[in-house]
Amino acid sequence: xxxxxxxxxxxxxxxxxxxxxxxxxxxxxxxxxxxxxxxxxxxxxxxxxxxxxxxxxxxxxxxxxxxxxxxxxxxxxxxxxxxxxxxxxxxxxxxxxxxxxxxxxxxxxxxxxxxxxxxxxxxxxxxxxxxxxxxxxxxxxxxxxxxxxxxxxxxxxxxxxxxxxxxxxxxxxxxxxxxxxxxxxxxxxxxxxxxxxxxxxxxxxxxxxxxxxxxxxxxxxxxxxxxxxxxxxxxxxxxxxxxxxxxxxxxxxxxxxxxxxxx
Amino acid sequence: xxxxxxxxxxxxxxxxxxxxxxxxxxxxxxxxxxxxxxxxxxxxxxxxxxxxxxxxxxxxxxxxxxxxxxxxxxxxxxxxxxxxxxxxxxxxxxxxxxxxxxxxxxxxxxxxxxxxxxxxxxxxxxxxxxxxxxxxxxxxxxxxxxxxxxxxxxxxxxxxxxxxxxxxxxxxxxxxxxxxxxxxxxxxxxxxxxxxxxxxxxxxxxxxxxxxxxxxxxxxxxxxxxxxxxxxxxxxxxxxxxxxxxxxxxxxxxxxxxxxxxxxxxxxxxxxxxxxxxxxxxxxxxxxxxxxxxxx
Ligand SMILES: Nc1ncnc2c1ncn2[C@@H]1O[C@H](COP(=O)(O)OP(=O)(O)OP(=O)(O)O)[C@@H](O)[C@H]1O
Ligand SMILES: [Mg+2]
Numbered sequence: 009x010x011x012x013x014x015x016x017x018x019x020x021x022x023x024x025x026x027x028x029x030x031x032x033x034x035x036x037x038x039x040x041x042x043x044x045x046x047x048x049x050x051x052x053x054x055x056x057x058x059x060x061x062x063x064x065x066x067x068x069x070x071x072x073x074x075x076x077x078x079x080x081x082x083x084x085x086x087x088x089x090x091x092x093x094x095x096x097x098x099x100x101x102x103x104x105x106x107x108x109x110x111x112x113x114x115x116x117x118x119x120x121x122x123x124x125x126x127x128x129x130x131x132x133x134x135x136x137x138x139x140x141x142x143x144x145x146x147x148x149x150x151x152x153x154x155x156x157x158x159x160x161x162x163x164x165x166x167x168x169x170x171x172x173x174x175x176x177x178x179x180x181x182x183x184x185x186x187x188x189x190x191x192x193x194x195x196x197x198x199x200x201x202x203x204x205x206x207x208x209x210x211x212x213x214x215x216x217x218x219x220x221x222x223x224x225x226x227x228x229x230x231x232x233x234x235x236x237x238x239x240x241x242x243x244x245x246x247x248x249x250x251x252x253x254x255x256x257x258x259x260x261x262x263x264x265x266x267x268x269x270x271x
Numbered sequence: 272x273x274x275x276x277x278x279x280x281x282x283x284x285x286x287x288x289x290x291x292x293x294x295x296x297x298x299x300x301x302x303x304x305x306x307x308x309x310x311x312x313x314x315x316x317x318x319x320x321x322x323x324x325x326x327x328x329x330x331x332x333x334x335x336x337x338x339x340x341x342x343x344x345x346x347x348x349x350x351x352x353x354x355x356x357x358x359x360x361x362x363x364x365x366x367x368x369x370x371x372x373x374x375x376x377x378x379x380x381x382x383x384x385x386x387x388x389x390x391x392x393x394x395x396x397x398x399x400x401x402x403x404x405x406x407x408x409x410x411x412x413x414x415x416x417x418x419x420x421x422x423x424x425x426x427x428x429x430x431x432x433x434x435x436x437x438x439x440x441x442x443x444x445x446x447x448x449x450x451x452x453x454x455x456x457x458x459x460x461x462x463x464x465x466x467x468x469x470x471x472x473x474x475x476x477x478x479x480x481x482x483x484x485x486x487x488x489x490x491x492x493x494x495x496x497x498x499x500x501x502x503x504x505x506x507x508x509x510x511x512x513x514x515x516x517x518x519x520x521x522x523x524x525x526x527x528x529x530x531x532x533x534x535x536x537x538x539x540x541x542x543x544x545x546x547x548x549x550x551x552x553x554x555x556x557x558x559x560x561x562x563x564x565x566x567x
Contacts, residue, residue: 063463065459065462065463082462083462083463083464083465085465088463089463091456091459091460093456095454095456095457095459095460097457097460097474097475097478098555098556099478099479099555100555108461108464108474109464109465111474112461112464112465112466112470112474113464113465140554140555141555142555142556160464
């Protein structure tokens with residue numbers, strides 16, 4: 009299999025109150041084409057920063073991200089990025105928000121409407137097309153953002169805690185939705201979450217990050233597919249994986265805390 | 272059939288109930304409150320007018336305060352002294368003031384928007400000019416009138432410029448503020464969609480700054496009027512400001528009040544137009560609710 013994203017020696021610092029905060033230090037990671045890779049790690053370890061760099065929103069201080077062998081210098085049309093924060097335009101209805109990426113690509117209005125309607129249906133928001141973001145619940149906002157990302161049929165998806173704020177049932181439902189979508193389209197996914205269960209349910213591979221984006225664990229998830237987000241947790245392998253990753257996450261958390269004490 | 276499918280549910284839809292007793296009750300309560308408010312306003316106006324009329328000449332000195340009937344008579348006189356009708360005193364002078372105000376608003380708004388967006392998009396430019404703009408803005412614009420008279424004479428251009436200068440700063444500062452407060456995350460979202468600078472400006476910055484620009488416009492309207500009126504009072508032989516000035520000089524209190532009435536009408540009209548634009552562009556806003564009683 010070929011590599012779709014190659015993260016090579018990425019470093020990134022922020023300057024806050026005249027002090028340099030090293031968020032990522034020489035991070036290396038390869039994402040196989042068509043695979044589902046989950047990034048887990050404690051809050052503040054640099055997951056969002058890494059995704060922003062991969063998406064081409066944020067330039068790294070050093071190192072290079074290659075997309076199919078080409079160094080990334082800005083956002084790429086074939087990559088969809090669902091950011092941690094909802095970024096629907098508050099002055100556009102759900103429908104017009106989902107149409108927006110197509111509008112920017114210069115696609116004709118009738119075609120735009122047809123495709124937006126299709127994806128609004130996919131995420132279960134039919135009947136809510138004419139509502140403005142402030143009229144939606146948190147879960148509906150996430151669904152609308154998801155539809156907006158998917159409407160351009162990106163071949164690679166970057167997702168930053170997409171289901172973090174949802175209730176358990178809705179989360180299961182969307183996880184299944186994502187799994188079936190992924191198995192149909194075989195896109196490559198880089199998915200960030202805090203939730204180890206979610207990581208194991210979805211991923212081909214779970215990477216646990218520690219301070220500076222240092223990789224603490226990189227576990228292949230050999231569970232059979234297609235998976236069912238609800239039932240898979242009862243398999244014995246699931247429990248073992250969960251325990252191993254949990255230990256890695258605890259270690260990483262301790263690292264982060266030690267670093268915060270030093271700061 | 273997996274268990275998960277039992278979880279599968281449409282996102283819960285808001286339940287719409289027809290005109291239930293509760294809804295009707297709330298509507299009735301709202302209606303009563305409306306009547307109360309309109310009724311009180313009417314009562315207030317009638318009461319003040321009646322008091323004014325009957326107290327005039329007894330407790331109130333009518334040569335200073337005039338009275339409603341005298342003001343009405345003066346208004347009718349000024350409306351009917353024209354031949355043809357549209358050359359009556361009131362109409363000619365109102366037209367002059369309206370023209371100055373609208374032109375002042377136009378030039379002030381256009382230049383304020385242009386520079387506001389330019390400086391908002393070019394922070395370095397803004398930082399270079401910032402102290403000078405603050406200094407210029409803190410000059411009372413009225414103090415510039417003699418200068419404008421020197422440059423432009425006392426005809427309409429002078430008044431337009433005075434009104435425009437006042438409006439300019441209000442629109443400029445509000446636009447700048449609006450552009451600066453654009454959410455960076457929304458800009459990033461457009462960049463992720465493959466948007467160019469032009470898309471960012473037209474699809475994010477412009478709509479997001481609209482509210483702030485309209486606030487500026489609301490504030491600017493009375494100032495455009497002030498600019499025009501003061502300019503007329505300083506040097507002119509036309510306009511509502513001139514009418515007020517000359518009525519004052521001939522101790523015609525009714526004339527002053529009649530002219531003020533017209534001014535109020537002009538301001539009300541302009542504000543109504545901005546309100547209309549506001550309503551057309553801000554239907555996406557949630558609206559601020561400070562207490563649960565504001566929910567409707
Ligand atoms: N623009 C910025 N300026 C300064 N510091 C930043 C900036 N963005 C992120 N940071 C810092 O970088 C560190 C990593 O942030 P990041 O958002 O990548 O964490 P995260 O792993 O995504 O956390 P979470 O799981 O809570 O979302 C944090 O300490 C944060 O304060
Ligand atoms: Mg994050």
